[in-house]
Amino acid sequence: MTERDGQPPRTDTQGYAWAEAELQRTGQVDYGNWVPAALMGTLLVASGILLLVLSLLLIMWANQAVLAVVGVLCLLALALTGYLELCRRRFAFDGGRLMGAMHQLVVDNLDWDGRGELLDIGCGAGALTIRCAKTFPGGRFTGIDRWNPKWSHAREQCEHNARAENVDDRVAFVDGDAARLDAPDGAFDAAVSNFVFHEVRSEPDKRALVREALRVVRPGGAFSFQDMFGHRRLYGDMEAFVQELRDGGVTQIEYIPRTESVAGAPAWIRTPWMLKGAGIIHGRK
Template sequence: MTNRDEQPLRTDPAEYAAAEFELQSTGQADYGNCVPSRLMRVLFILCGVLLLVFALLLIVWAHASALIVVGLLCALVIAFTVYMELCRRLFAFDGGGLMGAMHQMVVDNLDWDGRGRLLDIGCGAAALTARCAMTFPDGEFTGIDDWGATRSRAKEQCEANARAEGITAPTSFVEGDAAHLDFPDGSFDAAVSNFVFHEVRSEPDKRALVREALRVVRPGGAFSFQDLFAQPRLYGDMTAFVQELRAEGVSDIEYIPHTENLVGAPSWVRTPWMIRNAGILHGHR
C-alpha cells in the first residue's frame, strides 16, 4: 500500500470507530445500503397491515386466541423491522459508517503501490472502487458487477458516484460475472472484493471464485478480498485452503478471520444473517 510506513494498518477496533472516512464527503454520492430500502418498505407495510388486523379483531371479534396469535405475530414483525432499521442505519455510509469501515479494512490490507490497474470485483454502486481511487490516485480502476436488468441505471450510478467524489483517475464500470471474469490471465496489478463471493449464484464452489479472482492478477500483483470466509459451509477449512493456494503458486497470502470484530461491530449485528464470520484474504499473487 502507498506510504504504508506512514499509514500503518489499524489493529484496534477503536481506531476504526474513530476514523474519519472521507467517502461521501460531498454528500452527493449514493451507494445504497446492504439492507435494501425496498425490504424496509415491505416490512413497514407488513407492520401496518398486522396492526390494522389486530385493531379490527379487537373491535369486531374479540376472540382471545385470535388476538394472542395476531398480537404475537405483530410484535415479532415490529421487533424484526426495528432491528433491520437499526442495522440499515449502522451500515449506512452517511450514518453509522460500518460498511465504510469494512471497505477500509480491504484497502488497508491491500499492499499495492497504486501504480497500474485495479479491478473491483462486485463493485455494486462503486463505493469500494471510489475508496480505492481516492487512496491510490495514480492508478487506473475498473469495477465489474452483474447488475442484471438494472445494468444501464447501475452503471450510470457508479459513474455519477465517481464524479461526486471528485475522482480524476481513469475509472470504468462493466457488467460481468465474478465466476467467469472476461479478462486474460494477469490483466491487473491489483484486485479487491468485498462481501461478493458468497452472493454469486452462478458458482456454488466459493473457493473457485477466489481462484478466478486471483487468475486475473499478475504475478506479484496485490489482492485483498473480504467475504464470509469463516463460514465452514462456504469455504471449509481456511487454513487448508490457504495452503492449497500457496501450493498453486500464490507467492504471499494471509488470512485474517473475524474482521467484523476488528472494526468494532456491535454484537447485535454480528449474527449469521448479517456479518458474522467475515474475513480477509490478502497478499500478492
C-alpha cells in the same frame, strides 16, 4: 500524501470517511446500504397491514386464539423492522459508517504500490472502487458487477458517484460475472472484492470464485478479498484452503478472521443472521 520505499504516494484516507459521509448526507453520492431501502419498505408495509388487521380483530372481538396469532406476528414484524433499521443506521456511510470501515480494511490490507490497473469484483454502488481510486491517485480502476435492482445498485449510479468524487477520469464500470471474469490471465496489477463471493448464484463453489479472482491478477500482483470466509459451509477449512492456494503458486497470502470485530461492529450485528464470520485473505500472487 507520503512517499514509501520509492513507491508512488498513497493518499492519507483519515479524512476520507468524513468527506464520504458529507457527500452521502447531502445526496451528492448514493452508496446504498447493506440493508436495502426496498426491504425496509416491504417490512414497514407488512407491519402496517398486521397492525391494521390486529386493530380490526380487536374491534370485532375476534377469537382469542386468532388475536394471539396475529398479535405475535405483528410483534415479530415490528421487532424485525426495528432491528434492521438499527443495522441500517450503523452501516450507513453518513451514520455509523460500518460499511466504510469494512471497505477500509480491504484497502489497508492491499499491498499495492498504486501503479497500473486494479479490478474491484462485485463493485455494487462503486464505494470500494472509488475508495481505492482516492487512495491510489496514480492507478486506474475497473469495477464489475451484475447489478441487481433488489440491492438498489446500478451502473449509472456508480458513474454518478465517481463524477461526484472527481475520479471518473480514472474509473470505469462494466457488467460482468465474478464466476467468469471477462479478462485474460494476469490482466490486472491488483484486485479487491468485498462481501461478494457468497452472493454469486452462478457458481456454488465459493473457492472457485476466489481462484477465478486470482487468475486475473498478474504474478506478483496484490489482492485483498473480504467475504464470509469464516462460514465452513461456504469455504470449509480456511487454513487448509489458504495452504492450497500457496501450493498452487500464490507466493504470499494471509487470512485474517473475524474482521467484523476488527471494524468495530457491535455485538448485536455480529450475529449469524447479519455479520458473523467475515474475514480477509490478502497478499501477493
